[in-house]
Amino acid sequence: MDMALPIVNATATVLARVSAAFNAPLARAVVFGVHIDGHLVVEGLLIAVIVFQLTRKSYKPPKKPLTEKEIDELCDDWKPEPLCPPIKEGARIDTPMLESAAGPHTIVDGKEVVNFASANYLGLIGNEKIIDSCVGSLEKYGVGSCGPRGFYGTIDVHLDCEAKIAKFLGTPDSILYSYGISTIFSVIPAFCKKGDIIVADEGVHWAVQNGLHLSRSTVVYFKHNDMASLASTLEKLTRGNKRAEKIRRYIVVESIYQNSGQIAPLDEIVRLKEKYRFRVILEESHSFGVLGKSGRGLAEHYGVPIEKIDIITAGMGNALATDGGFCTGSVRVVDHQRLSSSGYVFSASLPPYLASAAVSAVNYLEENPSVLSNLRSNIALLHKELSDTPGLEISSHVLSPIVFLKLKKSTGSPTTDLDLLETIAERVLKEDSVFIVTSKKSNLDRCKLPIGIRLFVSVGHTESDISALSKSLKGVSASVLSDYF
Amino acid sequence: MVRLPYTTALTTLFSYGLLFAFGQLRDFFRKFVDWFKAKNVKGYAPICLGLEDFYVRRLYLRIQDCFGRPIASAPDSWFDVVERISNDNNKTLQRTSHTTRCLNLGSYNYLGFAAADEYCTPRAIESLKKYSASTCSVRVDGGTTKLHAELEELVARFVGKPAAILFGMGYVTNSAIIPCLIGKGGLIISDSLNHNSIVNGARGSGATVRVFQHNSPAHLEEVLREQIAGGQPRTHRPWKKIIVIVEGIYSMEGELCKLPEIIAVCKKYKAYTYLDEAHSIGAVGQSGRGVCELLGVDPADVDIMMGTFTKSFGSCGGYIAASKDIIQHLKHTCPAHLYATSMSPPAVQQVISAIKVILGEDGSNRGAQKLARIRENSNFFRSELKKMGFEVLGDNDSPVMPIMLYNPAKIPAFSRECLRQKVAVVTVAFPATPLLLARARICISASHTKEDLVTALDVISRVGDLVGIKYFPAEPPKIAEVGHNKLE
Numbered sequence: 017m018d019m020a021l022p023i024v025n026a027t028a029t030v031l032a033r034v035s036a037a038f039n040a041p042l043a044r045a046v047v048f049g050v051h052i053d054g055h056l057v058v059e060g061l062l063i064a065v066i067v068f069q070l071t072r073k074s075y076k077p078p079k080k081p082l083t084e085k086e087i088d089e090l091c092d093d094w095k096p097e098p099l100c101p102p103i104k105e106g107a108r109i110d111t112p113m114l115e116s117a118a119g120p121h122t123i124v125d126g127k128e129v130v131n132f133a134s135a136n137y138l139g140l141i142g143n144e145k146i147i148d149s150c151v152g153s154l155e156k157y158g159v160g161s162c163g164p165r166g167f168y169g170t171i172d173v174h175l176d177c178e179a180k181i182a183k184f185l186g187t188p189d190s191i192l193y194s195y196g197i198s199t200i201f202s203v204i205p206a207f208c209k210k211g212d213i214i215v216a217d218e219g220v221h222w223a224v225q226n227g228l229h230l231s232r233s234t235v236v237y238f239k240h241n242d243m244a245s246l247a248s249t250l251e252k253l254t255r256g257n258k259r260a261e262k263i264r265r266y267i268v269v270e271s272i273y274q275n276s277g278q279i280a281p282l283d284e285i286v287r288l289k290e291k292y293r294f295r296v297i298l299e300e301s302h303s304f305g306v307l308g309k310s311g312r313g314l315a316e317h318y319g320v321p322i323e324k325i326d327i328i329t330a331g332m333g334n335a336l337a338t339d340g341g342f343c344t345g346s347v348r349v350v351d352h353q354r355l356s357s358s359g360y361v362f363s364a365s366l367p368p369y370l371a372s373a374a375v376s377a378v379n380y381l382e383e384n385p386s387v388l389s390n391l392r393s394n395i396a397l398l399h400k401e402l403s404d405t406p407g408l409e410i411s412s413h414v415l416s417p418i419v420f421l422k423l424k425k426s427t428g429s430p431t432t433d434l435d436l437l438e439t440i441a442e443r444v445l446k447e448d449s450v451f452i453v454t455s456k457k458s459n460l461d462r463c464k465l466p467i468g469i470r471l472f473v474s475v476g477h478t479e480s481d482i483s484a485l486s487k488s489l490k491g492v493s494a495s496v497l498s499d500y501f
Numbered sequence: 502m503v504r505l506p507y508t509t510a511l512t513t514l515f516s517y518g519l520l521f522a523f524g525q526l527r528d529f530f531r532k533f534v535d536w537f538k539a540k541n542v543k544g545y546a547p548i549c550l551g552l553e554d555f556y557v558r559r560l561y562l563r564i565q566d567c568f569g570r571p572i573a574s575a576p577d578s579w580f581d582v583v584e585r586i587s588n589d590n591n592k593t594l595q596r597t598s599h600t601t602r603c604l605n606l607g608s609y610n611y612l613g614f615a616a617a618d619e620y621c622t623p624r625a626i627e628s629l630k631k632y633s634a635s636t637c638s639v640r641v642d643g644g645t646t647k648l649h650a651e652l653e654e655l656v657a658r659f660v661g662k663p664a665a666i667l668f669g670m671g672y673v674t675n676s677a678i679i680p681c682l683i684g685k686g687g688l689i690i691s692d693s694l695n696h697n698s699i700v701n702g703a704r705g706s707g708a709t710v711r712v713f714q715h716n717s718p719a720h721l722e723e724v725l726r727e728q729i730a731g732g733q734p735r736t737h738r739p740w741k742k743i744i745v746i747v748e749g750i751y752s753m754e755g756e757l758c759k760l761p762e763i764i765a766v767c768k769k770y771k772a773y774t775y776l777d778e779a780h781s782i783g784a785v786g787q788s789g790r791g792v793c794e795l796l797g798v799d800p801a802d803v804d805i806m807m808g809t810f811t812k813s814f815g816s817c818g819g820y821i822a823a824s825k826d827i828i829q830h831l832k833h834t835c836p837a838h839l840y841a842t843s844m845s846p847p848a849v850q851q852v853i854s855a856i857k858v859i860l861g862e863d864g865s866n867r868g869a870q871k872l873a874r875i876r877e878n879s880n881f882f883r884s885e886l887k888k889m890g891f892e893v894l895g896d897n898d899s900p901v902m903p904i905m906l907y908n909p910a911k912i913p914a915f916s917r918e919c920l921r922q923k924v925a926v927v928t929v930a931f932p933a934t935p936l937l938l939a940r941a942r943i944c945i946s947a948s949h950t951k952e953d954l955v956t957a958l959d960v961i962s963r964v965g966d967l968v969g970i971k972y973f974p975a976e977p978p979k980i981a982e983v984g985h986n987k988l989e
Contacts, residue, residue: 134642
């Protein structure tokens with residue numbers, strides 16, 4: 017018991033000292049007039065530790081960029097595809113070569129043939145007056161214009177041609193382009209920018225599709241030449257869409273579709289456009305100089321005042337038998353293109369002799385409006401004669417100068433269809449000296465309409481030409497397509 | 502490259518700022534005036550919203566008479582410029598019947614084929630009478646005539662490639678070919694100053710586009726390494742193919758492309774090369790065969806060579822020359838071949854005759870004379886301009902020489918004063934060039950005689966003094982300059 021007591025005493029003393037040490041400074045701590053208890057120090061330390069952990073960055077494995085040696089290896093390993101795919105076996109390569117002007121009768125590969133492959137609707141190829149005006153231009157101006165329109169490439173014949181076309185159509189002004197297909201794919205991106213809405217027919221040709229793609233706008237396609245589909249698309253796009261008021265909206269249609277020969281019902285389109293507040297871009301390459309009482313195009317044909325159509329474009333390589341294109345509309349529309357249309361600003365202007373050919377062609381059309389009724393009777397005659405062709409049926413409009421024949425019953429695969437049609441065209445040329453062509457498709461073209469044989473009717477075709485064609489076509493198609501029916 | 506001195510940059514920015522401020526002020530007042538005259542196109546969004554056409558309305562229209570000047574004769578070395586007057590402060594311009602005979606320093610007439618030529622024009626007229634102005638048909642239907650086939654062979658022979666294909670317009674050539682060669686999953690690397698047609702073609706193809714610094718093979722190599730190692734964006738799959746697009750002569754700089762180095766880089770990394778020779782075919786090179794001949798590059802090393810007939814051959818249209826397989830593939834797929842009206846026969850005949858003259862196959866040596874003359878003219882003109890103290894861009898032997906103006910007020914001053922003294926020049930501003938780097942561009946032709954050039958130099962020197970564009974110190978007339986070739 018003697019030893020226990022000092023130990024107890026010692027323990028008690030130590031305990032007392034420790035608690036005094038704990039309590040003493042803290043009990044007496046008065047910092048800035050505030051009492052501080054012991055637990056506050058511990059809590060403060062804990063908060064400091066938590067804050068420290070939160071501010072540490074999370075662990076990420078370090079990024080290692082590729083070393084030069086690795087990049088070298090990757091570059092050595094990489095194998096590019098060949099620049100062009102190998103040619104398919106049996107693909108038809110040769111195109112028929114003309115040896116004289118592409119009028120209703122021409123010489124192909126040494127033989128004289130009846131020509132249904134040139135869009136020479138008014139028969140102006142070989143017209144004396146036009147050739148004379150071209151010769152005058154060639155002697156005065158040479159061939160090319162050697163510059164874009166902004167840099168001394170504007171020749172007075174260009175300005176005359178623009179004024180003449182505008183006067184002929186009844187619009188305030190027009191603008192000339194130097195190539196037919198570049199017209200539409202420069203006009204569309206000049207007016208339609210990212211964020212705009214475009215409603216287009218699904219059967220438009222490649223140049224229009226390219227223009228729509230380059231414009232980066234939202235494009236919605238409606239069923240080919242189907243007004244009910246157009247109406248429902250317009251309704252869907254504008255219903256409940258408050259933003260639709262502030263963005264530009266366009267409808268893009270062709271007057272006569274190259275891919276099918278249908279004619280767009282313009283009066284219906286104008287009615288819809290006014291109801292839903294869209295602007296119309298009309299591509300008139302194949303109807304300018306063909307439709308309407310005096311050849312002024314689709315608007316005259318339907319009796320729609322020309323001011324209601326906002327933008328009209330056309331290539332002059334068809335009825336007017338020259339090259340290039342034009343666009344017409346209000347003054348604002350035309351002026352805007354002179355600085356923001358890339359095919360106009362960044363390209364050399366139309367050769368002057370082609371512009372004077374265009375002026376002479378329009379003059380001819382104004383002086384001889386009777387050619388239009390002759391053209392219409394030729395088309396009607398062709399329709400009548402070809403109505404009972406075995407295996408083929410006419411699917412174009414009765415007034416369209418592009419007569420489109422497609423297979424009554426498709427074989428199921430587009431390549432076989434194309435093969436059959438091309439065989440028919442070849443045999444008609446070889447055996448009966450009638451030159452016809454099928455519609456061609458590039459693999460960049462997204463139009464899904466059926467292909468067929470396209471006949472371009474001209475005013476220069478005589479009745480005997482048309483009967484020769486129908487006889488030959490009936491005979492050849494009967495023999496080629498007999499295996500399939 | 503252009504070195505922009507600081508003081509000039511400051512004054513140019515100040516000028517543009519002032520023009521911008523005035524433009525905004527006028528727009529502000531216009532808003533008030535228009536509010537009273539409400540237009541009746543309710544419900545339709547305007548064709549140009551707000552600031553989209555600010556540049557056109559407030560800056561371009563002030564100097565509109567310097568651009569788009571109509572002419573009343575052939576664009577030869579001397580031509581008639583039609584005078585225009587404006588009744589509403591340059592907003593619209595009307596033609597008068599008055600013309601001025603001026604010296605032409607603006608048209609792309611490098612070899613002088615622009616006007617009626619003694620060999621070419623009779624043949625063009627003959628072909629017009631035989632084939633008429635147009636074939637009204639696409640190439641694959643009934644639009645190929647004997648002339649087209651002959652020209653394709655001739656072009657292929659001239660350029661040094663196995664085969665060629667023709668198109669009716671140079672712009673369409675680029676925009677329609679590039680999508681046929683490359684699509685989604687491919688990479689296009691193009692020079693930063695490439696022409697708008699190449700940009701359009703690249704965008705239309707759907708491939709990824711990357712840009713490398715103008716004329717810098719080192720940066721091209723960097724971009725190639727980075728792209729091949731990285732692969733397609735986001736998926737990092739390897740690229741299907743890579744095409745590098747460069748031009749022979751850049752039309753706004755007058756510079757030649759550094760072709761041998763770029764070809765070496767492309768061969769090392771297995772990229773395909775596409776050379777656009779719009780301005781250089783027929784104008785440079787010992788026998789007019791373009792940049793390849795001038796810089797000693799074998800045409801077989803360039804995969805695709807493109808060119809136009811507008812500049813040196815005095816016609817219209819474009820071509821692509823490449824291997825037989827590629828041309829065959831293009832004939833089957835290119836939309837411009839399948840859907841576009843074929844080139845006009847007289848234009849085709851003009852090119853055939855022009856190439857025959859250049860090659861000397863017409864029986865005279867006019868072609869060699871023209872080529873020698875354009876080289877002498879360009880070098881003489883460029884060295885004289887530099888001696889006078891102008892800042893001239895471009896390499897020796899290139900017939901395009903831009904003279905820097907910088908300040909927006911100097912553009913109309915230079916242009917109008919030169920026209921008053923009967924010299925027609927081309928001035929270029931935004932958006933064809935960067936905003937601060939406006940310039941006047943001179944195109945020399947083989948049909949300019951020595952007297953024409955001396956007259957032009959005289960006028961330009963006087964106008965340059967008046968306008969104040971001699972940014973470099975003029976050389977004293979006693980010291981003769983040793984003209985050294987900038988090319989390796």
